[in-house]
Amino acid sequence: MAFVKAQKTKAYFKRFQVKFKRRREGKTDYRARIRLINQDKNKYNTPKYRFVVRFTNKDITAQIISASIAGDLVLAAAYSHELPRYGLEVGLTNYAAAYCTGLLLARRVLKTLEMDEEYEGNVEATGEDYSVEPADTRRPFRALLDVGLIKTTTGNRVFGALKGALDGGLDIPHSEKRFAGFGKGDGKHLDAEVHRKYIFGGHVAGYMRTLMEDEPEKYQSHFSEYIKKGVEADGIEEMYKKVHAAIRADPTAKKSEKQPPKEHKRFNLKKLSYEERKAKLIERLNAFNSVADDDDEDDE
Amino acid sequence: MPAGHGVRSRTRDLFARPFRKKGYIALTTYLRTFKVGDYVDVKVNGAIHKGMPHKFYHGRTGRVWNVTKRAIGVEINKQVGNRIIRKRIHVRVEHVQPSRCTEEFRQRKLKNDQLKAEAKAKGEVISTKRQPKGPKPGFMVEGATLETVTPIPYDVVNDLKGGY
Numbered sequence: 001m002a003f004v005k006a007q008k009t010k011a012y013f014k015r016f017q018v019k020f021k022r023r024r025e026g027k028t029d030y031r032a033r034i035r036l037i038n039q040d041k042n043k044y045n046t047p048k049y050r051f052v053v054r055f056t057n058k059d060i061t062a063q064i065i066s067a068s069i070a071g072d073l074v075l076a077a078a079y080s081h082e083l084p085r086y087g088l089e090v091g092l093t094n095y096a097a098a099y100c101t102g103l104l105l106a107r108r109v110l111k112t113l114e115m116d117e118e119y120e121g122n123v124e125a126t127g128e129d130y131s132v133e134p135a136d137t138r139r140p141f142r143a144l145l146d147v148g149l150i151k152t153t154t155g156n157r158v159f160g161a162l163k164g165a166l167d168g169g170l171d172i173p174h175s176e177k178r179f180a181g182f183g184k185g186d187g188k189h190l191d192a193e194v195h196r197k198y199i200f201g202g203h204v205a206g207y208m209r210t211l212m213e214d215e216p217e218k219y220q221s222h223f224s225e226y227i228k229k230g231v232e233a234d235g236i237e238e239m240y241k242k243v244h245a246a247i248r249a250d251p252t253a254k255k256s257e258k259q260p261p262k263e264h265k266r267f268n269l270k271k272l273s274y275e276e277r278k279a280k281l282i283e284r285l286n287a288f289n290s291v292a293d294d295d296d297e298d299d300e
Numbered sequence: 301m302p303a304g305h306g307v308r309s310r311t312r313d314l315f316a317r318p319f320r321k322k323g324y325i326a327l328t329t330y331l332r333t334f335k336v337g338d339y340v341d342v343k344v345n346g347a348i349h350k351g352m353p354h355k356f357y358h359g360r361t362g363r364v365w366n367v368t369k370r371a372i373g374v375e376i377n378k379q380v381g382n383r384i385i386r387k388r389i390h391v392r393v394e395h396v397q398p399s400r401c402t403e404e405f406r407q408r409k410l411k412n413d414q415l416k417a418e419a420k421a422k423g424e425v426i427s428t429k430r431q432p433k434g435p436k437p438g439f440m441v442e443g444a445t446l447e448t449v450t451p452i453p454y455d456v457v458n459d460l461k462g463g464y
Binding site: 044 | 320328330333367369370371372
């Protein structure tokens, strides 16, 4: 092989400054995080809550988190894999499911803080912009939306979750510009009808109907789970209405019964603790000394 | 060209970030809270340009007298001519660290309170005053052998053997 000049010399590594660990993992945007967490100093220890929404391929996580030096504390969390408990079996990562998850989180938080009677939020999801009005006794629960690393385009599911939380009764500063249905049709305003359609899975139902007519095989393969659970395009809106009502009825979290993890066979050596390492060293030294003493005796 | 005397003159190294610590600053600085009366060290963070104190205050320690939205008021002593003035400056929290100068004192206070409470329970009288280190105690020298060293008479022949 021809001589190639080494690109990453020892000097390169000596001068290399690693980014923060979560930046290396590509999970945290520190620029946004600093701005979300920074609390006014004359508010001392008042926590600043952020409404965190994250999507994985099969799940939605919504959490209310406050930051601390030891580590962030989660006040309440809601996952879309809890939605089967409220009657939603399929489509757990779509806009409508995000709405349900946000709604579940909001009702859960308000219930734990005993504010759920005061702040009902928007019981009938109409899709138009709704902001909580402060009640007489307590001010509404305020959180700031933390989207993470997603691109905030209009109609993103993150804003579905945001809408769910708003309708649930949380106070989150927002603008209607990014809700699904903004700017459709004429001008720069939110089309509440379109947004409502998305909240109730209307876009999914529409696609189901189109596929059923045009490409029945693709419909069978794409919506196989829906067919298995018996969900029809016409029944989707009803289903989501029931789920919203069930969520409002009982938003408390249920602890899952987890079995203690069973023992696995170890393939690598277990790391020793500090005491164990010191004990080992003393053993080795004693053995060495005794051998040396024996040798000395032999020599003499 | 004459040397300038601007606010940040002669701070090329003083305000520089340390080796391999450039870029975003850790979030702990923003999460700390300060109360009026705390002691803080002023240490400028060159990455944040707002709310920087003058280079004189870098490395000084003072007390907090005011807390605002993003900054802290610190009262620092400065010698001006023949007197020391208590100067009040406002500094952003990125340029301030909690001081450990009173840490030892506070811990000693806690320990002394504990000791006093125990002594009171037992009914004895103790003094918790710190004592300065005294002179070392006397001791007998062990295992010393005596070696008497006497001068040997000057021997011309031996000395000149080397170089003559």
